[in-house]
Amino acid sequence: MSPVALASSAKEVLPPPLTATSPPPSLFDGTTRLYVSYPCPFAQRTWIARNYKGLQEKIKLVAIDLGDRPAWYKEKVYPENVVPSLEHKNEVKGESLDLVKCIDNHFEGPPLLPDVELKTSKCFYI
Ligand SMILES: N[C@@H](CCC(=O)N[C@@H](CS)C(=O)NCC(=O)O)C(=O)O
Numbered sequence: 001m002s003p004v005a006l007a008s009s010a011k012e013v014l015p016p017p018l019t020a021t022s023p024p025p026s027l028f029d030g031t032t033r034l035y036v037s038y039p040c041p042f043a044q045r046t047w048i049a050r051n052y053k054g055l056q057e058k059i060k061l062v063a064i065d066l067g068d069r070p071a072w073y074k075e076k077v078y079p080e081n082v083v084p085s086l087e088h089k090n091e092v093k094g095e096s097l098d099l100v101k102c103i104d105n106h107f108e109g110p111p112l113l114p115d116v117e118l119k120t121s122k123c124f125y126i
Contacts, residue, residue, distance in 0.1 A: 012051075012056050012061075014038070014061065014063065015061060015062065015063055016063065017037070017038065017063040017064060017065035018062065018063065018064055018065060018070055018073075019065045019068040019069075019070060020068050020069065020070050020071065021070075022070050023072075024070065024072040024073075024076060024077070025060075025062060027076055027077065027087070028087070028090050031060055031087070032058060032059045032060065032086070032087060032088045032089075033059070033060045033061075033062045033086070033087040033088075034046060034047065034050055034059050034060070034061055034062065034084060034085075034086050034087075034099075035062045035063075035064055035073070035077065035078065035083050035084060035085045035086070035087070036061060036062070036063055036064070036083050036084050037063065037064050037065070037066045037083045038063055040066070040083055040084070042082075042083070042084060042096040043083045043084040043096065045096050045097075045100060046084045046086070046096050046099045046100055046103065047061065047084070049099075049100045049103045049104065049112055050103055052109070052110070052112060053103065053104070053107060053108070053109025053110060053112070054108075054109045054110075055103070055107050055108075055109060058107060058108075059086075059103070059107070064083055066083065069081070077092055078092050078094055080094055082094060084096055084099055085099075086099050086102065086103070088102075088106075100112065100113075101113065
């Protein structure tokens, strides 16, 4: 089994979803964060992309409780107030399909998409 496959198969302890009373993480401190809601299928596709590429150590998962959402998520992280979003290099972007392309294009690990897809993706962080 390759190192990436091993890393991907290691059991990850999932952080508990943050609620209205949870303080925000130390935003824009250089940490790359993927904001998700565990039951959200749009978030799940980005989460799967992250895991497939073995990026559990490089992209920190931040779970949000959408039913009891912290106000700081809209105010300080992602004004669209939906998940998923990706905080990376002092920017926050969303839209799950774009994020899958960005994760594929800008991080190590086995490619998810053919080259043609990567080259035509309008990605940020460049
Ligand atoms: N087009 C977006 C859809 C994201 C979306 O609709 N996420 C839902 C959760 S599954 C959300 O955050 N809804 C906000 C809300 O419930 O207020 C994407 O693909 O990322």
